Amino acid sequence: MTTPRNTSASRSSSVPRILIIGAGFAGMECAHKLEKELKPGEAVLRLISPTAHQLYLPLLPHVASGVLTPQSVAVPLRRMLRRTAIVPGGAIGVDPQAKAVVVRKINGEVSVEHYDYLVLTPGSVTRQFDIPGLDKYAVGVKTLAEAAWIRDHVITQLDLAAASSDPAEREARLQFVVVGGGYAGTETAAYLQRLTTAAVKRYPGLDPKLIKWHLVDVAPKLMPELGERLGDKAMDILERRGLHVSLGVSVASVTEDTVTLTDGRELPCHTLIWTAGVAPSPLVATLGAETNRGRLVVSPDLTVPGLDGVFALGDAAAVPDLVKGGDAMCPPTAQHAMRQGWAAARNILASVRGKPLAPYRHKDLGLVVDLGGIQAVSKPLGIQLTGLPAQVVARGYHIGALRTLTARFRTAANWTLNAVAGDDFVRTGFQRHRPATLRDFEMTDAYLSAEELQEVIAARVDGRSMSPQKPELPIT
Structure with missing residues (x-):
């Protein structure tokens, strides 16, 4: 058991802002659990996603072959979430010191979302190699x-x-x-x-x-x-x-x-x-945090060491597998991502309420x-x-x-x-x-460099408008 972090949410009398990046298995389950457990007015929930649905990835081969229609594996977010505000766009940079996330909305507008608690579930992209063509x-x-x-x-x-x-x-x-x-x-x-x-x-x-x-x-x-x-x-x-x-x-x-x-x-x-194979989302690189094979190193309670109020789970996080022990990490599967979403929600609730956090532990089924x-x-x-x-x-x-x-x-x-x-x-x-191409579909070049990230956040603080020239996120 670990004690809750001394976040700005606990220092402030204002309602804490919980920001979730990604609507995959981990992010969706975390949001759904928080909606059920949070009392009215206890926190503000926001979820960033360029799509208005949760994609059930394991059944994509069925869609590709025509056995299932696309609607079968695309579950609408607004059907599942009622208390969570959906931000229609993609996170393209995170500044943990400023507790800010830069978002490019689906209409090309760039905005900055601030948080007290951040749940990083940006998922993964297809792993590429330096093969000609x-x-x-x-x-x-x-x-x-x-x-x-x-x-x-x-x-x-x-x-x-x-x-x-x-x-x-x-x-x-x-x-x-x-x-x-x-x-x-x-x-x-x-x-x-x-x-x-x-x-x-x-x-x-x-x-x-x-x-x-x-x-x-x-x-x-x-x-x-x-x-x-x-x-x-x-x-x-x-x-x-x-x-x-x-x-x-x-x-x-x-x-x-x-x-x-x-x-x-x-x-x-x-x-x-x-x-x-897959590689963690390029968003991970914008945090400047320690990684393990590209995935964010996290504590057993799913918090990112050294980053106040930040939780990481799913494909983007190297979560210790306490059941196997040793140096084992949880595999990036839907089964673990869903349960990590539940665990992260419980720990955020514990932190908001000043209670100790619990480690994630789940035996593969x-x-x-x-x-x-x-x-x-x-x-x-x-x-x-x-x-x-x-x-x-x-x-x-x-x-x-x-x-x-x-x-x-x-x-x-x-x-x-x-x-x-x-x-x-x-x-x-x-x-x-x-x-x-892989780049066209997965938009792997849409993310900001460290310099661009700081410039955008500084511009927003000064009241200036700035939109870095990056590819628009797909509306799918």
């Missing part, structure tokens, strides 16, 4: 816009292949590469491969044997967290479907129509989906991997399951984790409709002219 031709699976774009793009490749009379171009259009053998990459490859297998039946002129999906990962095992038996079972399911799994291999270079692997293979290809249809591998509470029982557990977990009854009903209805009626494989074309 990767920044120009790869797309991730981290946002709703990316998932929608991928579905349109994959169906477009089938249409272009059917329209082409050039065998070489047809081969390139029908070859797809997914990099990353973790949960996101494996589920994305599994679901999209099922999509093209079903869709090609509607294209009489296309040979199904020409469609090739490659899952590439530098690790020696697929999803090692599952253990050898379940990892091998997942690999067997994918390979029996015809998906080519290459382990111990990475990407050497990328062009518009070619992916070259480190083992020398050159794959003609117009589709590279990059899921090779297990893992679920949905491979589509009735195929899945799951490990709830250490019990290894495959096939239909694993799929029931996987989908039951997702339904339970969705935050509203409407979202649960819509998701279950979509699954049922897709299972019964299949897909119509419609290409909407609404994102056809949108740039499709």
Whole structure:
């Protein structure tokens, strides 16, 4: 147990301001818990988010393949939160000394939000490497816009292949590469491969044997967290479907129509989906605090040492795993993020009320991997399951984790409709002219340098208006 920090909120007689950055699992659960526990007038709640929804990331492969509609995984913030003011924008810099956060709103306006307690849950971005062409031709699976774009793009490749009379171009259009053998990459490859297998039946002129999906990962095992038996079972399911799994291999270079692997293979290809890990949000770097592999170092009570009133959790924080002990850190999973949100809310309430803070402690409940249809591998509470029982557990977990009854009903209805009626494989074309790179979708260059941050805050103190020239945040 630790004692509460001597924050400005406790020194001041005014109502404390609690500012939450990010509406992912950690931020959303923290806000929801605070709304339920705070007495009327006890604190002011504000949440910064460029989107008006909480995105349920684990089901993005279902959206990319058309099994679920985008609305199913985008739960409206204003349906869940009633006492929290939503600030429609993205945090692009934090000054802990001034207790100020610089926000670029979705209309381009720059403002400064002050706080007594700050909850940092900005999430993560797709991890990139210095691979020639990767920044120009790869797309991730981290946002709703990316998932929608991928579905349109994959169906477009089938249409272009059917329209082409050039065998070489047809081969390139029908070859797809997914990099990353973790949960996101494996589920994305599994679901999209099922999509093209079903869709090609509607294209009489296309040979199904020409469609090739490659899952590439530098690790020696697929999803090692599952253990050898379940990892091998997942690999067997994918390979029996015809998906080519290459382990111990990475990407050497990328062009518009070619992916070259480190083992020398050159794959003609117009589709590279990059899921090779995540990196903490660039916002973390603006604080100037100690980090561990890019994640903010935090105490077991989720406070950031040396920063008054600042809590960090989720993908952006290196939270000690007290259950495992030693130097272990909690993995950046939705399960931990949700529970860290609850723990942070309890500690903020304790601090506001002058009570001691409690450390975060949670035993991992297990893992679920949905491979589509009735195929899945799951490990709830250490019990290894495959096939239909694993799929029931996987989908039951997702339904339970969705935050509203409407979202649960819509998701279950979509699954049922897709299972019964299949897909119509419609290409909407609404994102056809949108740039499709990791930077375009995830806006990784929207953040301020230390000098820009200080200049903006000083300008606001002096009453001057200033808007640094940075890319506008996407409204998705």
